[in-house]
Amino acid sequence: MSQNMLAEIFSLSAKLLKTATEQGQTIATAESCTGGLIGAAITSAPGSSTAFRGGIIAYHNDIKIEQLAVDPAIIAEFGAVSGPVAEQMASGCLNKLGVDIAVSVTGVAGPGGGSAEKPVGTVWMGVATRQGVYSAKHFFDGMDRNKVRDHTCLAALKALLAELDQTS
Numbered sequence: 001m002s003q004n005m006l007a008e009i010f011s012l013s014a015k016l017l018k019t020a021t022e023q024g025q026t027i028a029t030a031e032s033c034t035g036g037l038i039g040a041a042i043t044s045a046p047g048s049s050t051a052f053r054g055g056i057i058a059y060h061n062d063i064k065i066e067q068l069a070v071d072p073a074i075i076a077e078f079g080a081v082s083g084p085v086a087e088q089m090a091s092g093c094l095n096k097l098g099v100d101i102a103v104s105v106t107g108v109a110g111p112g113g114g115s116a117e118k119p120v121g122t123v124w125m126g127v128a129t130r131q132g133v134y135s136a137k138h139f140f141d142g143m144d145r146n147k148v149r150d151h152t153c154l155a156a157l158k159a160l161l162a163e164l165d166q167t168s
Contacts, residue, residue, distance in 0.1 A: 001150050009150075012157040013045045019164045020051035020101075027160060029055035030068055030093035030104035032080070033123060037153045038103065053097045058089060068092030068104075081106050081118050083126075083135035090126030091133050101163050102128045103156045107138075109148040123152050127159050129167075 001009075020027055029038045039055035042048055056067050061080055064070040069092040070085055078084045089104035107123030114120035121140040126133060136159070140151045 026099040028097040028099040028102045030089040033107040033109045086124035086126035086135040090128035094128040109145045
């Protein structure tokens with residue numbers, strides 16, 4: 001991870017926690033391709049326990065199903081790297097951890113595992129609140145595994161902050 005990216009992640013994490021704490025909002029993460037990187041970034045900021053409740057690393061589909069209540073039929077129909085799965089991961093995390101906002105990520109970090117339909121660098125992100133859930137596709141082209149994960153972490157922090165900005 002570059003020093004600039006690391007500085008941006010730490011800065012966003014601190015801003016996210018400050019905003020969430022001021023609003024009395026709680027946050028959680030459901031991570032597949034990032035393997036806990038988003039939660040680690042958030043908890044790097046002092047006082048993170050005021051807003052961050054925790055995260056679930058759901059790398060394997062069985063964990064997505066068992067811990068996040070992702071419907072196996074949705075995985076079978078759309079694949080683990082899809083908007084519907086990202087939405088169910090975020091909603092499942094929101095409900096299981098009892099938070100106000102949850103973010104989820106599921107993607108193909110590489111170097112293998114990609115396909116013509118879902119090449120390496122494809123990431124779906126879900127954001128769930130008590131008002132609803134949405135997903136967005138991101139594509140981090142031409143990056144190695146760690147850069148895909150770093151950029152996914154940064155995008156997730158930005159999505160959480162944007163959601164908090166909308167609720168203020």
